[in-house]
Amino acid sequence: MIALLKEFMDKILIEGGTPLKGVVEVSGSKNSALPCLFATLLTEEECVLENVPDLVDIDTACSLLSFLGKKVNRKDHTVTIQSGTSLSTEAPYDLVRRMRASALVLGPLLARLGHASASLPGGCAIGVRPIDIHLSGFERLGAETQLSQGIVTLKARKLLGKRIDFAFPSVGATENLLMASALAQGRTVIHNAAREPEIVDCANFLNKMGAEIEGAGSKTIHILGKKSLRGARHRVIPDRIETATYLLAAAATQGELLIQAVHASHNQILIQSLEKIGMEILADARNASLICRYFKPLKPLNIVTGPYPKFPTDVQAQWMTLMTLVSGKSVIQEAIFENRFLHAAELCRMGARIEVDGNRAFVTGVKQLSGADVMVSDLRAGAAMVIAGLVAKGKTRIHRIYHLDRGYENLEEKLRNVGAQIQRVH
Ligand code: EPZ
Numbered sequence: 001m002i003a004l005l006k007e008f009m010d011k012i013l014i015e016g017g018t019p020l021k022g023v024v025e026v027s028g029s030k031n032s033a034l035p036c037l038f039a040t041l042l043t044e045e046e047c048v049l050e051n052v053p054d055l056v057d058i059d060t061a062c063s064l065l066s067f068l069g070k071k072v073n074r075k076d077h078t079v080t081i082q083s084g085t086s087l088s089t090e091a092p093y094d095l096v097r098r099m100r101a102s103a104l105v106l107g108p109l110l111a112r113l114g115h116a117s118a119s120l121p122g123g124c125a126i127g128v129r130p131i132d133i134h135l136s137g138f139e140r141l142g143a144e145t146q147l148s149q150g151i152v153t154l155k156a157r158k159l160l161g162k163r164i165d166f167a168f169p170s171v172g173a174t175e176n177l178l179m180a181s182a183l184a185q186g187r188t189v190i191h192n193a194a195r196e197p198e199i200v201d202c203a204n205f206l207n208k209m210g211a212e213i214e215g216a217g218s219k220t221i222h223i224l225g226k227k228s229l230r231g232a233r234h235r236v237i238p239d240r241i242e243t244a245t246y247l248l249a250a251a252a253t254q255g256e257l258l259i260q261a262v263h264a265s266h267n268q269i270l271i272q273s274l275e276k277i278g279m280e281i282l283a284d285a286r287n288a289s290l291i292c293r294y295f296k297p298l299k300p301l302n303i304v305t306g307p308y309p310k311f312p313t314d315v316q317a318q319w320m321t322l323m324t325l326v327s328g329k330s331v332i333q334e335a336i337f338e339n340r341f342l343h344a345a346e347l348c349r350m351g352a353r354i355e356v357d358g359n360r361a362f363v364t365g366v367k368q369l370s371g372a373d374v375m376v377s378d379l380r381a382g383a384a385m386v387i388a389g390l391v392a393k394g395k396t397r398i399h400r401i402y403h404l405d406r407g408y409e410n411l412e413e414k415l416r417n418v419g420a421q422i423q424r425v426h
Contacts, residue, residue: 009426010401010402010424010425010426011397011398011399011401011424011425012386012389012397012398012401012404012412012422012423012424012425013395013396013397013398013422013423013424013425014371014386014389014390014392014395014396014398014420014421014422015371015394015395015421015422016369016371016389016390016391016392016393016394016395016396016421017391017392017393018253018390018419018420018421019253019254019255019256019294019419020249020250020253020255020256020257020390020415020418020419020420021255021256021257021418021419022257022258022417022418022419023257023258023259023260023417023418024246024257024258024259024260024414024417024418025259025260025261025414026238026239026242026243026246026259026260026261026262027051027053027054027077027238027239027242027261027409027410028050028051028052028053028077028235028236028237028238028239029053029197029198029201029236029237029238029239029240029241029242030053030055030057030058030239030241030406030407031101031171031196031198031239031241032197032198032201032202032236032237032239033049033051033052033053033058033061033236034057034058034061034101034104035101035104035175035179035198035202036049036201036202036205036234036236037049037052037058037061037062037065037079037081038061038065038101038104038105038107038108038179039108039179039202039205039206039209040065040070040081041065041068041070041087041105041108041109041112042108042111042112042179042182042183042206042209042229043209043228043229043230043231044083045083045230045231046080046081046082046231047080047081047209047231047232047233047234048078048079048080048081048231048232048233048234049078049079049081049205049233049234049235049236050077050078050233050234050235050236051077051235051236051237051238052074052077052078052079052236053077053239053409054077054409054410055405055406055407055408055409056402056405056406057099057101057406057407058079060095060098060099060102061099061101061102062074062079063095064091064095064102064105065081066084067088067091067092067095068087068088068089068091068105068109069083069084069085069086069087069088070082070083070084070087071083071084087109087112087113089109089113089115089116089117090116090117090118091103091105091106091116091117091118091119092119093119093150093151096118096119096120096121097119097121099406100121100124100129100172101172102118102121103118103121103131103134103172103176104172104175104176104179105118106118106134106138106152106154106176106180107134107138107175107176107177107178107179107180108179108180110138110143110154110155110156110159110180111159111179111180111181111182111183111184112183114155114156114157114158115153115154115155115156116153116154117151117152117153117154118151118152119150119151119152120147120150120151120152124378125339125342125377125378125381126337126339126340126342126377126378127337127338127339127340128338129337131152131172131173133166133167133168133170133173134170134172134173134176134177135152135154137164137166137173137176137177137180137190138154138156138176138177138180140162140163140164141156141159141160141161141162141164141177141180141181141184141188142156142157142158142159142160142162143155143156143159144156158185159180159181159183159184159185159225160184160185160186161181161184161185161186161187161188161223161224161225162188162189163188163189163191164177164188164189164190164191165191165192166190166191166192166193167192168192168307169192169193169194169195169219169307170194171194171196171198171199171307173194174190174193174194174199174221175198175199175202177190178190178199178202178203178206178213178216178221178223179202179206181223181225182206182209182211182213182223182225182226182229183225183226183227183228183229184223184225185225186224186225187222187223187224187225188222188223188225189220189221189222189223190220190221190223191219191220192219193215193216193218193219193220193221194307194308195217195218195219195307195308195309196307196308197217197237197240197263197266197308198237199216199217200216200217201236201237202216203216203217203221204216204234205232205234206229208232208233208234209229209230209231209232210226210228210229210230210232211223211226211229212224212226237263237266238261238262238263238266240262240263240266240267240312241312241314241315241380241407242407242408242409243259243262243263243266243267243290244267244270244312244314244315244318245315245318245383245387245408246259246292246414247259247267247270247271247274247281247290247292248270248274248315248318248319248321248322248387249318249386249387249390249415250279250292250293250294251274251277251279251292251294251298251322252321252322252325252387252388252390252391253294253387253390253391254294255294255418255419256291256292256293256294257291257292257418258289258290258291259289259290259291259292260288260289261288261289262287262288262289262290263287263288264283264287264288264289264290265287267290268309269309269310269311269312270311270312270315270319271283271290273301273303273311273319274292276299276301277298277299277300277301277326278295278296278297278298278299279292279293279294279298280292280293280294280295281293297326297327298322298326299326299328300323300326300327300328300329300330300363300365301323301330302330302331302332302333303316303319303330303332303333304333304335305333305334305335305336306335306336307336313334313335313336313337313340314380315380316332316334316340316380317340317343317380317381317383317384318380318383318384318387319332320332320343320344320347320354320361320363320384321343321347321352321384321385321387321388321391322387323363323365324347324352324353324354324363324365324366324369324388325365325366325368325369325391326365327365328364328365329362329363329364329365330362330363330365331360331361331362331363332360332361332363333359333360333361334359334360334361335359338359340378340381341356341361342377342378342381343377343380343381343384343385344356344361346374346375346376346377346381346385347369347384347385347388349372349373349374350369350370350371350372350374350388350392350396351366351368351369351370351392352366352369352388353365353366368391368392368393369388369391369392369393370392370393370394371389371392371393371394371395371396371397372392372396372397373396373397373399374388374389374396374397374398374399375398375399375400376398376399376400376401376403376404377400377403378403379403379404379406379407379408380407381403382398382400382401382403382404382408383404383407383408385398386398386404386411386415386422389422390415390420390422401424412424
């Protein structure tokens with residue numbers, strides 16, 4: 001109860017107006033670490049994951065693995081997962097409710113034990129988010145699906161490799177089916193697969209575990225099922241959404257950041273968009289760091305979100321904050337989630353001019369935002385409010401920041417190190 005109250009009562013205070021200058025180091029990718037953690041359910045041998053960020057969603061994933069019977073040891077950014085007691089095949093409501101990615105236990109448990117059940121994740125602030133594409137994929141491999149009292153149960157005596165055609169390149173469904181078909185009998189081919197870097201990372205980890213996966217990162221992925229998988233050690237890729245957030249914070253505050261420990265090519269569309277509007281972006285020869293520098297007034301640019309390599313939905317909110325400050329008009333179209341504009345109303349409370357019509361937001365740049373009390377509706381909306389607070393005149397107080405703790409490691413400290421006046425108050 002006290003922890004819950006604390007969650008609701010913690011706030012971030014920002015005194016805006018300082019251009020960010022200095023060096024920021026990006027953490028490991030949350031959305032890559034999560035499927036990799038759940039992939040360890042596919043083996044009884046020890047797995048070690050490095051560069052795992054210290055985030056609330058990772059805490060939830062580790063609790064779920066422990067609940068299912070794994071021994072999980074976390075030290076700094078390294079997580080060691082070993083077999084404990086025999087595995088349970090049921091993911092409880094309390095953990096699935098906290099994090100939708102918990103549904104990623106279904107594929108590995110089904111493949112390894114022939115049975116898996118989990119509370120069906122409900123909708124969240126950004127959309128309905130069903131898992132029908134995951135379930136029809138499991139059915140193609142021969143699983144029976146049952147839904148009763150909000151719990152989905154999957155059973156299969158044996159999974160058989162098949163051709164699977166996804167209606168939409170869902171990130172989670174691609175990960176779940178990669179994991180399930182890694183232990184299916186025969187060859188599975190996934191058509192219209194998601195192509196996100198997190199899919200490639202998950203496939204690389206599975207291959208280190210002995211899986212035979214080809215084509216991850218393209219629309220068609222081939223998986224030759226194996227009888228069993230072994231333990232492996234893997235380093236999680238850098239978080240491209242955190243990288244994007246710092247690029248946009250540098251642009252909005254008219255600053256200059258050296259962003260380190262990145263994988264620059266994962267942010268290609270954003271880098272091109274920032275260059276088009278007038279920012280200078282330089283990657284080092286190894287693509288492992290980026291310099292992002294403001295040197296002239298920026299121009300507006302329309303964007304449409306889409307599956308990778310298109311503009312990421314997870315960067316749409318932060319881009320909107322930037323556009324509210326660029327002289328002229330721009331249109332932002334959200335094509336992935338049906339309700340991902342809740343940050344627009346909060347930005348308007350800070351003086352932004354945004355009109356939302358269905359899945360499009362029409363933004364007219366203003367000279368300045370002014371500090372206000374604002375509320376966070378989801379993780380990336382939270383990042384958008386932080387960027388707004390960093391540029392706004394005066395004090396911004398951000399409420400419901402527990403969303404931010406799910407996806408940004410040491411956010412205040414990293415921003416303070418580059419000159420932001422930001423603190424968390426309890
Ligand atoms: C992943 O969610 C990310 N989460 C999300 O990151 C990200 O926004 C999203 O991909 C899109 O890039 C993780 O990786 C843990 P999807 P996921 O399945 O897998 C619809 C963040 O802020 N759909 O690709 O749940 C769905 O409703 C987050 O870090 C179905 O209709 O995304 C949505 O409209 C939030 N049926 C669209 O597809 C399904 O069975 C994309 O969903 C599956 C999805």
